[in-house]
Amino acid sequence: MSTLFTNATLADDRVCDVLVAGETIAEVAAAGTLAPADADEVVDCDGKHLLPGAVDAHVHFREPGFAHKEDWHTGSRSAAAGGVTTVVDQPNTEPPTVTGAAVDEKAELAAKSSVDFGINGGVTEDWDPDSLFDRPIFALGEVFLADSTGDMGIEADLFADAVARAAREDTVVTVHAEDAALFDPAALERAGDGTGRDGDADAWSAFRTAEAEAAAVDRALEVGADSEAAIHIAHTSTPEGIDAASDAGATCEVTPHHLFLSREDLDELGTFGRMNPPLRSEARREAVFERVADGTVDIVATDHAPHTRAEKDASVRDAPSGVPGVETMLPLLLQEVREGTLDLERVRDLVAANPATVFDIEGKGRIVEGTDADLVLVDLEASREIRGDDLHSKCEWTPFEGREAVFPEVTLVRGHVAYDARGGDETFGEAVGENVRV
Ligand SMILES: NC(=O)N[C@@H](CC(=O)O)C(=O)O
Numbered sequence: 001m002s003t004l005f006t007n008a009t010l011a012d013d014r015v016c017d018v019l020v021a022g023e024t025i026a027e028v029a030a031a032g033t034l035a036p037a038d039a040d041e042v043v044d045c046d047g048k049h050l051l052p053g054a055v056d057a058h059v060h061f062r063e064p065g066f067a068h069k070e071d072w073h074t075g076s077r078s079a080a081a082g083g084v085t086t087v088v089d090q091p092n093t094e095p096p097t098v099t100g101a102a103v104d105e106k107a108e109l110a111a112k113s114s115v116d117f118g119i120n121g122g123v124t125e126d127w128d129p130d131s132l133f134d135r136p137i138f139a140l141g142e143v144f145l146a147d148s149t150g151d152m153g154i155e156a157d158l159f160a161d162a163v164a165r166a167a168r169e170d171t172v173v174t175v176h177a178e179d180a181a182l183f184d185p186a187a188l189e190r191a192g193d194g195t196g197r198d199g200d201a202d203a204w205s206a207f208r209t210a211e212a213e214a215a216a217v218d219r220a221l222e223v224g225a226d227s228e229a230a231i232h233i234a235h236t237s238t239p240e241g242i243d244a245a246s247d248a249g250a251t252c253e254v255t256p257h258h259l260f261l262s263r264e265d266l267d268e269l270g271t272f273g274r275m276n277p278p279l280r281s282e283a284r285r286e287a288v289f290e291r292v293a294d295g296t297v298d299i300v301a302t303d304h305a306p307h308t309r310a311e312k313d314a315s316v317r318d319a320p321s322g323v324p325g326v327e328t329m330l331p332l333l334l335q336e337v338r339e340g341t342l343d344l345e346r347v348r349d350l351v352a353a354n355p356a357t358v359f360d361i362e363g364k365g366r367i368v369e370g371t372d373a374d375l376v377l378v379d380l381e382a383s384r385e386i387r388g389d390d391l392h393s394k395c396e397w398t399p400f401e402g403r404e405a406v407f408p409e410v411t412l413v414r415g416h417v418a419y420d421a422r423g424g425d426e427t428f429g430e431a432v433g434e435n436v437r438v
């Protein structure tokens with residue numbers, strides 16, 4: 001099976017014909033130069049952009065253990081509908097992914113994924129590094145320096161041992177960097193008892209301080225330097241954390257919620273805006289945005305962390321932390337391109353080319369001959385409002401309700417149509433997802 005995409009504008013503004021043969025990109029040439037007769041199907045992309053599928057290096061698809069929040073079927077369809085063609089699942093499932101057997105169990109469940117995937121190995125007191133590194137884990141992480149969903153926070157000694165082991169195994173360590181010693185519990189005690197949308201969620205931001213992130217980032221970078229390990233700071237929420245990582249030659253990621261939301265949104269979001277690390281001040285959000293726009297930040301990844309509405313509808317002390325995001329990341333970033341606040345090549349690098357480089361994923365993240373045909377067709381002229389009801393995650397809500405965004409028309413995973421919204425109806429392809437590590 002071959003498909004010729006004609007007259008497609010690429011992120012760098014070249015207008016090209018792109019020939020997909022089987023699962024790979026066979027040829028990229030100037031528009032009008034590849035012969036339609038050579039392809040089984042021709043897709044005219046006139047006026048539209050063809051982008052490499054996004055690689056979301058940080059999702060929580062919740063299986064095994066919490067399939068009532070999300071599962072590999074719903075999570076991966078949500079990804080495909082948002083132009084994400086590869087996801088990396090985090091270890092705070094039940095059982096936690098800290099042994100080879102747990103990796104095997106998760107890999108079997110992930111066989112029903114519509115998009116390609118990586119499976120991270122985690123670290124707890126009970127981890128089994130020998131069996132874990134015996135499996136094709138994507139990276140070691142997210143390693144929790146403080147408790148988050150799943151209570152997998154670990155002590156300093158274990159962290160140092162884990163980082164040293166990962167360095168020997170030539171594996172990147174992704175770190176959830178918060179230091180609980182610098183949290184401010186009094187801020188939580190002062191919080192009201194409102195729940196859900198009326199919840200006093202700002203108390204969570206006052207509790208899990210920006211200083212707690214900065215200190216933990218510094219410690220992670222020091223430990224990484226000691227063992228010459230590759231450290232990747234997950235979901236960095238402060239300019240301080242980003243600058244420290246960048247100065248140390250480490251890599252970091254920023255989530256869409258830290259890029260587009262701040263404490264000022266918590267009046268409206270209530271406890272639906274509770275996550276770790278929490279939303280920061282508008283000034284810090286703007287500083288984070290600048291660092292994403294200027295390339296100091298390596299990656300945008302979602303930390304897609306769905307919980308049900310009923311679970312989130314609790315007091316700020318009791319609501320679980322985390323928000324969904326895998327379906328809205330690329331659409332929100334493309335809206336910024338429309339508005340002139342980010343350029344399209346930067347967006348391509350943040351969500352596709354850079355994650356592929358940082359995590360050494362072969363054959364993904366770029367539209368060049370010989371790579372996987374992971375492609376997203378978008379019309380930058382067509383934006384619409386985000387509605388939780390329209391999204392495909394099991395949790396059915398979004399912190400970005402009502403924002404304008406540019407959703408994909410078609411998403412291809414290794415040449416297979418994973419999502420198709422042309423003609424108005426949405427259709428999904430077969431579950432063709434494969435592990436990107438073998
Ligand atoms: N970010 C969150 O607030 N929650 C994540 C865990 C995590 O990434 O820390 C979750 O799994 O729910």
Ligand SMILES: [Zn+2]
Binds near residue numbers: 176234235
């Ligand atoms: Zn985390």
Ligand SMILES: [Zn+2]
Binds near residue numbers: 060
């Ligand atoms: Zn996470």
